Amino acid sequence: MMSRVLSALSLLLLHGLAFAGPAMDAGGAKQATNWHAIIMFLIFVAMTMGITYWAASRTKSTADFYTAGGGITGFQNGLAIAGDYMSAATLLGLTAMAYTQGYDAYIYMLAFFAGWPIILFLMAERLRNLGRFTFADITSYRLDQGKVRTMAAISSLVVVVFYLIAQMVGAGQLIKLLFGLDYNIAIFVVGILMMVYVTFGGMVATTWVQIIKACMLLFGGTVTLILAYSQFGFSFTDLLQKVEAVHKLGPKLMAPGSLLADPVTAISLGLGLMFGTAGLPHILMRFFTVGNAKEARKSVLYASGFVGFFFNVIFLMGLCAVIIVGQNPDFFEGGEVGKKLIGGGNMVAMHLAKAVGGNMLLGFLAAVAFATILAVVAGLALAGASAISHDIYARVIRKGQATEAEEIRVSRFATIGLGLLAIVLGIMFEKMNIAFMVGLAFGVAAAANFPVLILSMYWKGLSTRGALWGGYGGVISAVLFVLFSKSVWVDVLGNKAALFPYTQPALFAMPIAFILAYVMSKSDTSARAKAESDAFEDQYVRAQTGFGASGASH
């Protein structure tokens, strides 16, 4: 039970679906068509299409396509990272969790937030100084280009595909609920818009979609909170007194509940959250869109400011909703307080918007949720396409001999391929329990991408052999741990008992990757390993000073 709750939580936290977990069963019923939301969403689409049209004229070189020519400022990139990081599940799932579980939601928000300072202190400037288009540029910097890039591209694609499936299925269900559109239509709308943004506008368009969406999300959330909080005279004391008086948990609402009672799963989840974020290809890629290490650092400063602010906003929104939504019979099925919420547990934020701002605010917030999904899938598609076109096609297959035009053409085809794949898989997986997919994506990111990446930047001794063992070992062990855990072995495959007792792979798969990389590098006495170790010296100076780093082309 415990692990089920935790896996459900990790799922909704890790930007996946807004729908999972015992307390948040989405009704799944199709709602009446929501015209306010659809009109506002169409305005968003029109705006982003305009930007894509403008971006297309500025997307000429591979640098434009993958990294917007490195011309994004730290502030813009901070907003875009926040837009990439805060999903529909953050808005809907975490508000719902604050509403039902109180303080536990706040604890998870901190876990979700604390990775950012660490990324800043230990990774941001080295990423910027060493990388160009993909994080495989860094891992293969002084190692075997062909083999290490192939490995990094494979683990990137595993992360991207599982993450995309989770986003697509979540999107279909969410849109059905919020807009009253058919599931398959919703999947096609998301898939096609994503392909248009990325194929024509590349990173420039993707970045602006994420920036606009982040502003809408911050604005919509803040307005909702101000309107709701004003009903309590902006007094936290007043709010808590009223909330504790009516909530079924009473004063326990603001104490840690049962969610972190199992320390192994909790720590594994924490590790997966913190280091998974630091290994997500679409997040890492954002560090290459700024001109230099200075702007890369500023990106994290702004991103973590927005993310931290927004978590505090949605936690308070959830608490306000306990009174404003939870005590209003209009929002319950059959008009009876305490029954099932109309539309399911995830509708708390939407009901709150309606209660304090009417249909206008409800429509706005629903449009924000839709825009949020688009921004996240566009970032994923671009990261996946760059692994195919830059790493596999241009570097491994053509060995750096491909022209920029050829490489861009391949990345456009790759984007369309990924978009079609996402649509097909989104439809295939509609009825399946996909709770494991985001966990798997984060597990692979934390256990395969992160260890090899951090070792390649910090440890002179890492050799090609060690990187390959660590990388593949991390992918395989993360996948197997998830496969044998309850969320797949029991919930999807229908077996009686799980072979692996925990649902979170990070605590176990990460050490496997690190140990394999260490042992296989240490025992590698080949001449190549020696040369690779010697090449670390120059890489180290570049990582520290940024001299020779690919710069802004605009």
Place this chain on the structure above:
Amino acid sequence: MSSVMYERMRVNPKFQELVRKRGSFAWTLAAIVLVLFYGFFLLVAFSPALLGQKIAEGSMWPIGYTIELCLFVFFWLTTVVYVRRANGEFDELTQQLIKEAQKEKL
């Protein structure tokens, strides 16, 4: 060519100074964040009841919420502190280093 530049920078004492200062600064801040974060998680795991109590008699502010709100603010402030020093002092040192390496005769 750039290999020559890297060699010149590496032997410059300023490079050692940069690496030492920035490294210890970054790792100190990272250690502070990690210790506070996992320390807080230990509190959550082992004394949840304490975190649920109010900070003072008659106050509605719970201890856990108050600590965590401070952590949110504090963690963000650590990023401010790091970015100010790295973008100021450390970047200046880096620029000097690159200039000096470029000035040296081949």
